[in-house]
Amino acid sequence: MSEERDLQPDLEGDYAAHIAEMEATDPAFREARDRLRPLFEFRQSLIGARLAAGLTQKQLAERIGTTQPAIARLERGERWPSVETLYRLAKALGVAFVISEHEHLAVRPHRAA
Known part of the structure; x- marks a missing residue:
């Protein structure tokens, strides 16, 4: 059992510090995180x-x-x-999904026309 536990990542540690260290020391990690950032931002915005x-x-x-x-x-x-799904989501949620170079993806309330 202790061997199995040793193979598991330390989920109790400081996750943010670990991510910061990986970004600082691992170019491949940094590139992957940058590539996936818009997807994570979309998920957070949708939820x-x-x-x-x-x-x-x-x-x-x-x-x-x-x-x-x-x-x-x-x-x-x-x-x-x-x-089409983005449009239906925006309409159902009363928001606009805004994609830009600087924000990647933002959520804004609908403006009355």
């Missing part, structure tokens, strides 16, 4: 917008005509949404 709207994954899925597992896959970062 935050859903929670702010007071919706469960199932409720959001029903509003956009998909399934709860499909929403879960988006929130886990397993899939990128199509433009």
Whole structure:
């Protein structure tokens, strides 16, 4: 049992410090993190917008005509949404997903037309 435990990463340690060290010392890690940053930002934005709207994954899925597992896959970062799905998500959540060079992906409340 102790051997098995020794093979597991130290999840009790300072995660942020570990990530900072990896970014400082490992160019491949830094490149991968930069490449995946937009996906992580999208996931955070989607989850935050859903929670702010007071919706469960199932409720959001029903509003956009998909399934709860499909929403879960988006929130886990397993899939990128199509433009059509982004539109339906934005409409259901009352937000606009804004993609830019500097922010990667931001969520803004809809403005009244």
